[in-house]
Amino acid sequence: xxxxxxxxxxxxxxxxxxxxxxxxxxxxxxxxxxxxxxxxxxxxxxxxxxxxxxxxxxxxxxxxxxxxxxxxxxxxxxxxxxxxxxxxxxxxxxxxxxxxxxxxxxxxxxxxxxxxxxxxxxxxxxxxxxxxxxxxxxxxxxxxxxxxxxxxxxxxxxxxxxxxxxxxxxxxxxxxxxxxxxxxxxxxxxxxxxxxxxxxxxxxxxxxxxxxxxxxxxxxxxxxxxxxxxxxxxxxxxxxxxxxxxxxx
Numbered sequence: 398x399x400x401x402x403x404x405x406x407x408x409x410x411x412x413x414x415x416x417x418x419x420x421x422x423x424x425x426x427x428x429x430x431x432x433x434x435x436x437x438x439x440x441x442x443x444x445x446x447x448x449x450x451x452x453x454x455x456x457x458x459x460x461x462x463x464x465x466x467x468x469x470x471x472x473x474x475x476x477x478x479x480x481x482x483x484x485x486x487x488x489x490x491x492x493x494x495x496x497x498x499x500x501x502x503x504x505x506x507x508x509x510x511x512x513x514x515x516x517x518x519x520x521x522x523x524x525x526x527x528x529x530x531x532x533x534x535x536x537x538x539x540x541x542x543x544x545x546x547x548x549x550x551x552x553x554x555x556x557x558x559x560x561x562x563x564x565x566x567x568x569x570x571x572x573x574x575x576x577x578x579x580x581x582x583x584x585x586x587x588x589x590x591x592x593x594x595x596x597x598x599x600x601x602x603x604x605x606x607x608x609x610x611x612x613x614x615x616x617x618x619x620x621x622x623x624x625x626x627x628x629x630x631x632x633x634x635x636x637x638x639x640x641x642x643x644x645x646x
Contacts, residue, residue, distance in 0.1 A: 402427065402441050404495055405470055412502060416638035419631055423447070425455035425607035429465065429638040432502055435583055436465035436639070445474040445485055445492045452607040453488045457588040458596060459608070462619050463639040466585045470495050474511055483509045483516055489586040498582065506579035508569075509562060518565035519578040522554040528572040529554075543567055609635050611646075620644050 402420065406428075409415050413432035420427060427441040438459055442448050448469055456467035469492040472478065474485045482500070484507045485492040497507050509516050529539050529550075540547045543564050552558045560568065560577075568576050596603040602614045602622070609632040610621035619641040623632045629645070636643045 401443065401470065401472055401495065405439070405441050408495065408499055412499075417635050419609070423452075423607075424609065425452035425605075426459070426467070429635070436463075438463075438465045438467045438639075440467075440469045441471075442469065443472050444476065445469065445471045445479075445487065447471075448487075448492075449607070450488065453490050454588075454592055454596065455605050455607045456490055457488070457586050457592065458603050458605065458613060459639070460585045461588050461593075462603075462613050462615050463641060465639055466583060468493065468498065468582060470498055477511070477514070479511060480516075482507050483511050484580050484582075485511045486580075489588070491580060491582060491586070493582070501582040506582060508574065508577045508579050509565065510580065516562040517559040518562070520553045520556065520560050520565070520568070521576050521578050522556040525568065525572065525576045526554040528576060532572070542571070610643075613641075614644070618642060622646050 406415070409430045413430050415428060415430055416436070417429040418427065425440060426438045428439050430437050430439060438456060440448055440452065440456065460467045467490055469490060471492050472494065474492065479485060479492070479494045481494060481496045484497065493507060501507065509518050536550050537547045540550045543550065545564060553560060565577055593603060598604050598612055601616060602612055604612050609628045611624045612622040614620040614622055621632055621636045621641050621643050623629045623643055624646045633643050
């Protein structure tokens with residue numbers, strides 16, 4: 398964890414701007430950083446399993462109500478190293494290695510994801526079909542080239558199934574990177590209505606469980622509610638970094 402955090406801070410200081418940091422205990426986030434015009438709420442951990450669902454939900458609530466997106470920088474998932482160019486997605490939040498995040502900052506978005514022990518890619522079916530037909534290949538001919546069935550290629554083109562790493566790499570080598578869909582690291586993670594409902598304290602006010610503020614209130618602007626005197630100072634710092642106000646309760 399210490400080495401990953403140190404490496405992350407080096408990237409932030411070389412490529413962006415550090416706006417907030419607190420490593421006193423495992424909050425939902427470790428730091429807030431700005432790269433160009435984009436702000437990121439970043440959690441740094443050795444393994445994705447070290448970040449509980451409650452923390453992930455805090456991240457999504459904070460992203461939903463500020464101008465920052467949320468990412469989790471990890472070395473591995475359940476003890477398996479997260480390779481460069483591969484992401485892990487949990488509850489719509491992207492987990493990725495520092496090298497993959499750095500690539501994304503430079504415009505090289507990841508195309509592969511880890512799930513259930515295997516690496517896959519989401520196929521851009523319409524683009525695959527267009528390029529296959531442009532190359533004069535039938536479904537059967539492409540299937541034979543890939544070592545899969547004709548129906549499998551058909552389902553790739555309809556967006557019904559993802560392709561394993563071997564097949565996706567073959568498709569990329571044949572038709573280019575546009576036949577796989579990239580993961581938008583800059584995009585805010587989607588939060589479901591029921592997730593917000595589970596944290597609702599009152600109209601427009603949502604509880605935070607793993608953060609410095611105790612809640613977020615949304616009225617004309619965004620207000621962090623602080624009920625803990627010990628966390629108040631860092632709540633103010635976080636609010637400043639994320640463009641929010643602070644209210645004590």
